[in-house]
Amino acid sequence: MIQNVLTTLVEVIVPLSIPVAAGALLGRYKQLDTKPLLTLYLYFLSPAIILDTLATADISFDDVYKTLAFSLMNLFLLWGVATLIGKMxxxxPPEAAGLTLISTFTNSVNYGLPLVLLAFGQLGLDKASVYVIAQMVIVNTIGVYFAARSQFSVRSALKSVFSLPAIYAAILALALRALGLHMPHELASGVSMVAGAYSPVVLAILGAQMVKVRAAHTERNVQLAFWTGLTVRLVLAPLLAALVLLALNITGTLFSVLLILASMPVAVNSVVLAERFGSSPALVSRCIVWTTLASFLVLPVLIAAVGG
Incomplete structure (x- = not known):
């Protein structure tokens, strides 16, 4: 077991840490502006990798159904746990809302996808694609509701979802699959080339964002909520995800991929929602930094345990 963990650490985490460290150094010493890179990621790289993956993904309707069922069941279970702990x-209210964001939303897109690709190969990335699309929709709808229930607007939430190019890339890919069509070879090659740039760019963005988040985490002292959020995300979340997966009778590579994605550190987007709606951004940002750092030790253990 220890040898498997060390192997995973060297073969998976070390390659991932290089662009993260590069982004952190650029953010710290060169004041890297991530806004243009986020635009590049959101409107160019993300649609490309979704289209490239979904158009040829080795997934079945059963995989799609089970992935969506897991996404919703796991989400509402974590929501219930966070709500109960907050009351206990x-x-x-701001810390309770922040704890909900910490517990329910993971960095499955710009950290999870590169990790899954390295740990489980192309088959793993195929299995992860549906979950990632589901998370994009959930964060921009239910995530907004979690952060600001009194200010929640169904219309604005849906508008934010359909402003994401990745959604249209997913629709196009699924339509091509349903009709038995394929993109022209030249176009498919271009999309694949863009998709290949996804991992290093988004990981560098993550590193730069972590530096900025770290500078903001001392604004408020919320020790109790912080340690609670850390425990939920690093300990309870993987355990609950495993229980949901077993309840849904999900096995094989899909089990491994969904467990890892559900056990990722706190999503960077959570602090954006927290800042916008006053859901204790200091608490959320601090948990983003520490769950990300802890994930370099926790995730190799999980990957080794599920046989990645």
Missing amino acids: LKLA
């Missing part, structure tokens, strides 16, 4: 600890 008598957290103030």
Whole structure:
């Protein structure tokens, strides 16, 4: 087991840490502006990797059904746990909302996809594609509701979902599959080339964002909520995800991929929602940094345990 963990650490985590470290150094010493890179990621790289993956993904309708069922069941289970803990600890509304964001939303897109690709290969990436699309929709709808229930607007939430190019890339890919069509070879090659740039760019963005987040985490002292959020994301989330997967009778590569994606650190987008709606951004940002750092140790253990 220890040898498997060390092997995973060297073969998976070390390659991932290089662009993350590069992004962190550029953010710290060169004040790397991530806004243009985020635009590149959101409107160019993300649609490309979704289209490239979904158009040829080795997935079945059963995989899609089970992935969507897992996404929703796991989400609402974690929501219930975060709500119960918040009431038990008598957290103030901002900290309670922040704890919900920490518990429910993971960095499955710009950290999870590169990790899955390295750990489980192209088959793993295929299995992860449906989950990632589901998370994009969930974060921009239910995530907004979690962060600001009193300000939630169904219309604005749906508008934010359909402003994501990745959604249209997914629709196009699924339509091509349903009709038995394929993109012209030249176009498919171009899309694949763009998709190949996804991992290093988004990991560098993550590193630069972590530096900025770290600078903001001392604004408020929320120790109790912080340690609770850390425990939920690093300990309870993997355990609950495994229980849901077993309940849905999900096995094989799909089990491994979904467990790892559900056990990722706190999503960077969570702090954006927290800042916008006053859901204790200091708490959320601090948990983003520490769950990401802890993931370099926790995830190799999980990957080794599921045979990645």
